[in-house]
Amino acid sequence: MSSSDRPPVPPASSQDSSQESGGSQPSAEGLAKGLTNYGDTGFSLFLRKAFIKGAGYTDDALSRPVIGIVNTGSSYNPCHGNAPQLVEAVKRGVMLAGGLPVDFPTISVHESFSAPTSMYLRNLMSMDTEEMIRAQPMDAVVLIGGCDKTVPAQLMGAASAGVPAIQLVTGSMLTGAHRGERVGACTDCRRYWGRFRAEEIDGTEIADVNNQLVASVGTCSVMGTASTMACLAEAMGIMVSGGASAPAVTADRIRVAERTGTTAVAMAAARLTPDRILTGKSIENALRVLLAIGGSTNGIVHLTAIAGRLGIDIDLAGLDRMSRETPVLVDLKPSGQHYMEDFHKAGGMPALLRELRPLLHLDALTVSGRTLGEELDAAPPPFAQEVIRSRAEPIYPAGGLAVLRGNLAPGGAIIKQSAANPALMEHEGRAVVFEDAEDMAHRIDDEALDVKADDILVLKRIGPTGAPGMPEAGYMPIPKKLARAGVKDMVRVSDGRMSGTAAGTIVLHVTPEAAIGGPLALVRSGDRIRLSVARRELALLVDDAELARRAAEQPVVRPRAERGYRKLFLETVTQADQGVDFDFLRAGGTVDTVPRER
Template sequence: MSSSSDKTKKLAPEGGLRKGLTSYGDKGFSLFLRKAFIKGAGYTNSALDRPVIGIINTGSAYNPCHGNMPQLIEAVKRGVMLAGGLPMDFPTISIHESFAAPTSMYLRNLMSMDTEEMLRAQPMDAVVMIGGCDKTVPAQMMGAASAGLPAIQLITGSMLTGSHRSERVGACTDCRRYWGKFRAGEIDEAEKDEVNDQLVASVGTCSVMGTASTMACISEALGMTVPGGATPPAVTADRIRIAEETGTRAVQMAKDGLMIDKVLTADAFENAMRVLLAIGGSTNGIVHLAAIAGRMGLEIDLDALDKMGDETPVLVDLKPSGDHYMENFHDAGGMTTLLRELKPLLKLDAMTVTGRTLGEEIDAAPPSFKQDVVRKFDNPIYPRGSIAVLHGNLAPGGAIIKQSAANEKLMEHEGRAVVFENSEDLANRIDSPDLDVMADDILVLKNIGPKGAPGMPEAGYIPIPMKLARAGVKDIVRISDGRMSGTAFGTIVLHVTPEAAVGGPLAFVNNGDRIRLSVKNREISLLVSDEELAKRAKDNPVIEPTAERGYLKLFLDTVTQADKGVDFDFLRAVKMVGKTPKR
């Protein structure tokens, strides 16, 4: 059995409590003072000589997706102490998708800055980042990538499913489906309230392949979680065991000096893109991957992603592209089952937080077994990757569509534009009986991009106009410069770049213009001449939004477009891959 001193001998002399000393002009005094204060909490010298493992606590009464935070922190601490480390939990910003105004995306970069600065400011040899709800996991990985220390991700886990009149339901694909039924008059107010009680059966993230589940799977694909870390539901013993294992692994990462830039490599991002396509993942995953990659001095190539889709079918049968829920994916073996099926397409030499390669982890995993959630290559849910990248004069910088959740009949379509200038205009007119709209029209929503909203809200899931919904219309082509929830579905073109608020062509679409969507040809085109577009731009110049103070000013002055991850330009890495990003 190793002694405490044996377990810490690999630590650098400036590690542990000696790391990042507050400056008082006397290094010895700085450490003396730090120890004096921490001893006020009852710590001994023996405890303070161990590797310090930070644990990010994102628990919040406003964040039910993180409602299991106390249990996770306790389990991580247990794992850290069993491995000979000293656990130190600390809070950062916590963001919940439906509790953040104007949108959680607006605050993601702020959370990433909070994470980065706390990792820099406080002494720790490695950090366990606990997150789950949509923007928390990418924010944490962005911050850790910039801080450049050993970091490991712990996912809070998905919620359990509920039951409504013997039908299994779960947030939030079924939230949207039942709301659509209510708007169409198919269910009454009483049933709407009844199902509302059942859609979220426990704490945890959405139980479908929404953005939270997508980022959980991407985290494991990137090598940022322990094997099996993506899928255990929040309230299960499996999730608690993963938390303990994560704490143990963090100590070893600290001892080995396994920095985040050894894990978040170009190969890791390619693996994550493969997984994004194969799981039918959220379109938001592209934006977050671009932001995390940007912190490492890398770029996400949308055209390369599109080409990957030709050879990477959707294999995971989860809503909204399929029928199952995250707990079913977990019972089917989780990411191990999927990664084994994708193995011929993956970069197997990519390093993971375990200190072993992805290929080694796949080979060491338990054997496959019969299940019906992860399909074989010759029997996919959808024959191509879930996401297609579009180009054309309406989106010179690209746009995307989640083809696996779209209506096949509408993916080759030409129609008349019905234009809404912003979210307020949409809210005021979408349900008006006087709205001039038909089922074969194309709804266009402007000014919900990074700067236009601000914060690129998930308003791209434009509701079916009331008059059409009550006539039985279930889908209609919709186009915007915003995002949509990964739990949503429909023939919806998103992330049109450049956005309308910075003078992109979307700004100059008029009611009655013809638009052509061809997913087969990867095209999104406004059927208006270049000369006419130039005239409209000259006659109606766009004035970009500005602000006088605070975070809004910082956001509007520095936020990038969707293809760069909607990150702040000054936070992107200035050093290329292989180097720890510097300030």
């Protein structure tokens, strides 16, 4: 169905209210929004139009609905390398629908080019996005993002700004080939580097494969965090149907961009603000999809942050109940075998949502103005393919994620069970402890390190404040002497994160983190730790009296900074169970808690 055949977006309800600040009038539209206050509104608009006409606009153009386009193109961000083409396609869609497109820049964050971590900068990008949407006149905004932290940052900012918003992702990269084997970033990056550490391949081969892992611009070609967030955005209805999976360098991606621009104009007319789309029901749909795609563990942190901007709390116990009844249906690395371009060819998110239909809230509203159920009714018919399984034939019988608790993680921890080693998911072992990332870097490959294959590696102080910024160091390397002996996986425990492209028996997001005095800070080498995914348990087998004695010996000294963004970050960032957002950016009070018991 073409965009012209779609029913109109419904009008805003009488309860809708503008969240704009800075002197904006709720009824103002187009260039008249957010005028600088000189005490003479007419002069303010006159002055604004005079300056914009310097760019060659006519009065006719300036009378149209203004659609902002967030441009996150950057030479430091190859995930967004197609941003210029997407901006032009969005502009075309906006103009075809009678709007005036105006693109503007914000921060661009890339995983491999952001120090100390990309997560450290996610909240800054969200603030930049929110304030630029508020500060500049626009009736709706198109958010162009892709790399892991950019989509959540944009949705967090847009949710807070309250202007009609629609997400457009840059799309995944293509896969490459190495010596006859199909490869793609970044699950295969980790697999080949692991082989290199184990001395199974030499320097020449690792250099050769380095040229093939990223075959084009775009986001990682597996179900990492970028792909996960694209899928979740479509599941929440904040993206056009079918918009999540088209690879970056395809004609499909450009058509999605044009359709996004057209849809934004309709959303502006209806004042279809994010709070009408990002509801408890749509967040719950996204959680269901996160489990069914074998999505990144980072997805739960980002969804929690997005939901928190709207006063919606995510209940980890409820998520775990949902996981027990939601199988993994998408056969993509790292939980399966295929890549995002295969997922797209198999029908993408509409095909997956059709399989999940009985488990979804079909009355959730989408950017088209139709409900999710109506979108699925209009989706192309199913066809034979091998990437998206039926619920009767899943690739994993339960959801991709499991929530663990115990005296080591009273606030919860996460494991990606669909990408873990089944033989290690019920395991008790001796702790080998690293106090922080620097300690690990110095000792992990020391031949004198006292470590065996059945030990449990523990890494402290890589949580939200400890690093700072909760780096993806939770994917600890296998010590070289064990890797050379053929060890491919070990149980690893930390208060940090791991890339969505990684696999292994890895416990993450241990809450509260060590740096603020969580029990993880008390673990010592030689302690026994028990992991039981079946019982959802993570236990430190040390008695309470001994733990109390250790706590008394090592008072908590929280990380601090004297100035700038780091000071703001360390003083206000929340824990993983609240999305690692800043406490003052979360909505006051709670309007909903998801998931609900069905």
